[in-house]
Amino acid sequence: MRAVRLVAVLIAALASVSGGAEYHGADMAALPAGSYVPFYVRDSVKPGRPPAPAFRSVAVRAFRLDRFPVTNAQFLAFVRGHSEWRRSQIKAVFADAHYLAHWQGDLALRKPADGERPVTNVSWFAAAAYCRANHKMLPTTDQWEYALANRGADTDAIKRRILSWYSTPANRELPPVRSGDVNRYGVSGLIGLVWEWTLDFNSMMSGPDLRGAQAGAQFCGGSSLGATDPGDYAAFMRYAMRQSLKASYTVSNLGFRCAMP
Amino acid sequence: MRHAMRLRVLCLALVFGACAVASAAAGPVTMPGMPSLPLRKTVPGMSVYNISSSWTTQAGRSIALSSLRGGPVVAAMVYTHCPDVCPLITERMQMIEQALPPHARDAVRFVLVSLDWARDSPSQLAKFAAQHRLDMNRWTLLHGDEMAVRELANVLGVDFYRNDSGNFQHSIAIFLLDRDGVVKMQQTDMMAPLAAMTARIVGLLREEKGRRQQGRPR
Numbered sequence: 480m481r482a483v484r485l486v487a488v489l490i491a492a493l494a495s496v497s498g499g500a501e502y503h504g505a506d507m508a509a510l511p512a513g514s515y516v517p518f519y520v521r522d523s524v525k526p527g528r529p530p531a532p533a534f535r536s537v538a539v540r541a542f543r544l545d546r547f548p549v550t551n552a553q554f555l556a557f558v559r560g561h562s563e564w565r566r567s568q569i570k571a572v573f574a575d576a577h578y579l580a581h582w583q584g585d586l587a588l589r590k591p592a593d594g595e596r597p598v599t600n601v602s603w604f605a606a607a608a609y610c611r612a613n614h615k616m617l618p619t620t621d622q623w624e625y626a627l628a629n630r631g632a633d634t635d636a637i638k639r640r641i642l643s644w645y646s647t648p649a650n651r652e653l654p655p656v657r658s659g660d661v662n663r664y665g666v667s668g669l670i671g672l673v674w675e676w677t678l679d680f681n682s683m684m685s686g687p688d689l690r691g692a693q694a695g696a697q698f699c700g701g702s703s704l705g706a707t708d709p710g711d712y713a714a715f716m717r718y719a720m721r722q723s724l725k726a727s728y729t730v731s732n733l734g735f736r737c738a739m740p
Numbered sequence: 741m742r743h744a745m746r747l748r749v750l751c752l753a754l755v756f757g758a759c760a761v762a763s764a765a766a767g768p769v770t771m772p773g774m775p776s777l778p779l780r781k782t783v784p785g786m787s788v789y790n791i792s793s794s795w796t797t798q799a800g801r802s803i804a805l806s807s808l809r810g811g812p813v814v815a816a817m818v819y820t821h822c823p824d825v826c827p828l829i830t831e832r833m834q835m836i837e838q839a840l841p842p843h844a845r846d847a848v849r850f851v852l853v854s855l856d857w858a859r860d861s862p863s864q865l866a867k868f869a870a871q872h873r874l875d876m877n878r879w880t881l882l883h884g885d886e887m888a889v890r891e892l893a894n895v896l897g898v899d900f901y902r903n904d905s906g907n908f909q910h911s912i913a914i915f916l917l918d919r920d921g922v923v924k925m926q927q928t929d930m931m932a933p934l935a936a937m938t939a940r941i942v943g944l945l946r947e948e949k950g951r952r953q954q955g956r957p958r
Contacts, residue, residue: 571785572895603894607887616887678890682901726894 507543507739508665514538515628517621518714539625544618545736546667547656548675549609551582552594554601557609559586564605574602577729595655597673597734603726606676606735615737617678620721622738627669629662637670641713644671653732673734680721779809780920788895789921793888795853798865798881805892806921808880812944813849813917814937817889817898819856819908820868830872832930833914836941837878839934844942850879855893855900855908857886896923918944 514536558565565585569578580600583589601609603617610616618626629637659668669675724733783789789806796802814833818826833850840848852868854860860868865881874881884892893900900910916925916937925940 570787570790572787572790604891607891611887679901681894681899725897 506546508546509543510539510541510622510626510664510666512539512541513625513630515621515625517624518711518718537621537625539621540740542618542622543739544622544626544664544666545615545738546661546665547659548597548668548672548734548736549606550595550656551588551598554579554598554609555582555586555588555594557612561608561612564608569605571727573604573727575727575729577731578602578605580729581731592655595657596653597656597668599653599673599731599734600729601676601733601735602729603676603680603724607678609735610737613737615739617676617735618738619679620677620682623669623675623677626662626664626666629664632663638711638713641670641716645713645716673732674717674720674730676724676733676735677721680724681726783809783920784922786923787921788892788917788923791888791891791895793884793891795882795884795888796862797883798862798869798876800862803882808849808851808917809919809921811847811849811919812941813851813921814914814941815851815853815917816914817853817855817893817896817900817910819854819910820860820864821856821907825910825912827872828930829912829914830874834872834874835934836914836937837875839938840941844938844945845878847945848878848941850874851882852879853882853884853889853892855889855898855902855910856906857884857889858906897926916940916944919948 516536562568563570566579566582567585577600579598581589581593588594607617627637628634654672656668656672659671661667662669724730783806789804789809791805794802794804814836816829816833818829820826830852833852837845837848837850852865854865860883862881862883865883869876869879869881892898896913896915898911898913900908902908912928912930914927914930914937915923916927918924924944925937927937
């Protein structure tokens with residue numbers, strides 16, 4: 480009898496554990512496998528071979544993506560449990576001096592409404608640590624761009640909205656994360672809220688330190704011919720923005736969301 | 741034929757076994773013949789050793805980067821399937837090793853961290869070390885998972901792009917870390933005079949010696 484009860488308790492415990500795991504995925508959208516044409520075509524890495532053809536589409540495996548950017552309230556809960564990521568504790572190597580500068584203190588937001596706004600002023604290291612703590616990862620640039628491409632829906636409308644967002648003054652108050660449009664994948668606020676970190680934000684290789692193998696990926700001069708759609712100024716801005724970042728940077732309109740395989 | 745191959749593998753295994761024992765015996769980096777200074781409890785905020793990820797050496801030993809604390813480290817991020825640039829970086833580090841005065845040479849750790857989390861297993865790294873005749877009394881090769889690699893690359897400022905076939909484009913740099921893991925120098929020009937790097941290493945060791953003589957903990 481006691482054994483039976485024990486088994487029942489165990490089953491209940493297991494169920495609650497798996498329920499917990501599901502909770503992490505609750506606010507995530509499932510994106511099907513597919514492909515998209517990135518704004519910028521990367522060169523082939525194989526030496527002695529011609530660069531990859533332009534207009535190459537990139538395959539993306541099915542994955543899950545947070546429906547919304549991470550909020551201040553969610554990030555606050557994270558730093559409560561992980562004191563090394565609090566504003567006063569963070570190591571200089573992991574974030575610059577403006578880390579969480581818009582908060583009142585280590586564990587205090589300026590006003591309750593900030594809780595629902597996207598967290599910003601977070602470095603790549605802090606964003607990656609948050610995702611890891613939630614058993615997730617930052618989305619790759621391909622995953623993020625694939626989600627934005629939205630199966631080719633409303634491409635021109637998206638471009639227009641992006642440009643009007645880009646021209647909005649940066650000092651306005653950020654809207655709550657749940658105020659954005661939802662796309663066909665069920666993902667919200669990819670544009671119009673904040674810029675977002677990606678796992679490989681710096682993978683375009685435009686640094687001056689390259690030698691040897693085709694080091695073409697640059698935004699100026701002849702190599703800007705690598706852009707698949709030179710008219711897509713909105714995408715150009717996005718790629719240039721990512722490329723200008725260093726992992727310890729914190730920016731007042733740069734946040735993130737997490738992904739899962 | 742197969743027998744010869746097996747014999748060669750056995751020889752390699754013996755050589756690496758010896759190295760593993762040697763490096764295990766060395767334990768945390770210490771300067772031969774010198775009493776080591778007590779280390780402060782925490783490392784400076786800008787230290788690479790704030791990274792807490794776990795790595796595996798070419799000998800299969802699991803370590804934290806902070807176990808490299810205690811002496812200067814010359815480090816680079818490479819991958820072993822790299823056709824031309826990484827062997828160049830490795831050779832360049834060996835040239836630095838050879839250009840150092842003997843007492844300094846033995847006080848420095850040379851570390852190659854693999855970018856290739858998928859293919860550079862510890863045994864692959866051991867093979868690379870053998871091919872390049874790295875002196876395993878001074879060299880350590882490290883394998884880490886994707887996030888560990890990305891985190892370290894981002895701390896050092898090594899940009900890389902991994903393509904579909906698993907090859908990398910990456911920025912080229914050799915880093916000099918002080919005993920606490922703070923980057924003191926970064927060389928991106930593989931043709932720069934060796935003396936710039938070796939002089940800095942000797943300078944770091946001299947500072948250490950000065951502190952030791954004054955008995956100042958740090």
